[in-house]
Amino acid sequence: MAPPVHVRDLRVTLGGAPILQGIDLDVHDGEFVALLGANGSGKSTLVKALLSVVPVTSGTVELYGVDVRDARHVPWRRIGYVPQRAGAASGTPATALEVVGSGLLDNRRLRPPRHWRERALEALDEVGLADRAKETVSVFSGGQQQRVLIARALVRRPDLLVLDEPLAGIDRDSQDALAATLTGLRDRGTGVLVVLHELGSLGGLLERAVVLRHGRVVHDGPPPPAAPGHRGPDHEHLHPFEEPAANPRGPELRLDLS
Numbered sequence: 001m002a003p004p005v006h007v008r009d010l011r012v013t014l015g016g017a018p019i020l021q022g023i024d025l026d027v028h029d030g031e032f033v034a035l036l037g038a039n040g041s042g043k044s045t046l047v048k049a050l051l052s053v054v055p056v057t058s059g060t061v062e063l064y065g066v067d068v069r070d071a072r073h074v075p076w077r078r079i080g081y082v083p084q085r086a087g088a089a090s091g092t093p094a095t096a097l098e099v100v101g102s103g104l105l106d107n108r109r110l111r112p113p114r115h116w117r118e119r120a121l122e123a124l125d126e127v128g129l130a131d132r133a134k135e136t137v138s139v140f141s142g143g144q145q146q147r148v149l150i151a152r153a154l155v156r157r158p159d160l161l162v163l164d165e166p167l168a169g170i171d172r173d174s175q176d177a178l179a180a181t182l183t184g185l186r187d188r189g190t191g192v193l194v195v196l197h198e199l200g201s202l203g204g205l206l207e208r209a210v211v212l213r214h215g216r217v218v219h220d221g222p223p224p225p226a227a228p229g230h231r232g233p234d235h236e237h238l239h240p241f242e243e244p245a246a247n248p249r250g251p252e253l254r255l256d257l258s
């Protein structure tokens with residue numbers, strides 16, 4: 001069976017600049033993989049190239065065995081995507097239930113299917129917001145809006161969920177709720193590919209980390225432990241992912257991406 005994600009020698013050039021330079025990546029069924037790296041290392045671009053949001057310059061990108069350049073044949077229903085820094089409100093008076101229900105629409109289905117309310121409520125329950133289903137999302141905090149968008153991706157019951165920086169700027173309660181949601185997904189075999197700048201509350205869930213540096217993979221294996229005392233006064237603030245000469249062997253790298 002074809003894996004959810006299969007990437008070989010992927011190159012992406014944007015605005016004349018090489019952003020991704022020969023990426024190899026596989027994500028297997030039910031895997032929980034983090035994509036880590038400093039700002040500008042290419043994490044979001046990689047996710048967008050996977051999902052056909054930015055064009056592939058060269059190389060192979062397949063989702064469930066289908067080349068993403070053949071977009072009409074990619075089984076998009078099997079993949080949920082929550083982009084970086086997206087708000088759920090976007091100026092409309094929609095309720096959380098309606099925003100999540102809209103995840104069941106696509107360009108062939110402009111009317112929600114029967115039982116959409118039950119499906120949407122179920123997805124809101126997965127992110128811990130079922131009791132707020134009828135509230136307008138514009139009153140929600142950033143973290144709660146993020147969870148509504150995750151529910152909108154989950155309402156389609158994807159086999160792979162792709163999240164771009166879900167922890168960025170969200171409160172501790174929403175971070176904990178997100179960790180609980182992802183634990184539930186892992187337990188029932190849904191794959192997760194998550195872009196992270198810091199492991200935060202998701203550290204304990206990771207099976208594998210892929211670290212990018214300047215558009216190349218510099219580590220693919222067990223998640224490196226968080227650098228101890230990073231914020232302490234004595235910390236030397238070395239950034240091994242950015243200084244390969246200091247620590248050329250990936251698996252020994254500490255996680256210190258800032």
Ligand SMILES: Nc1ncnc2c1ncn2[C@@H]1O[C@H](COP(=O)(O)OP(=O)(O)OP(=O)(O)O)[C@@H](O)[C@H]1O
Pocket residue numbers: 014015017019037038039040041042043044045046197
């Ligand atoms: N459309 C574009 N045109 C030109 N350059 C771009 C474009 N999009 C991104 N870049 C550049 O590509 C590089 C990688 O950006 P990307 O957003 O993928 O990094 P990232 O690792 O996700 O970083 P961050 O954590 O800051 O989002 C950056 O230098 C960025 O400026």
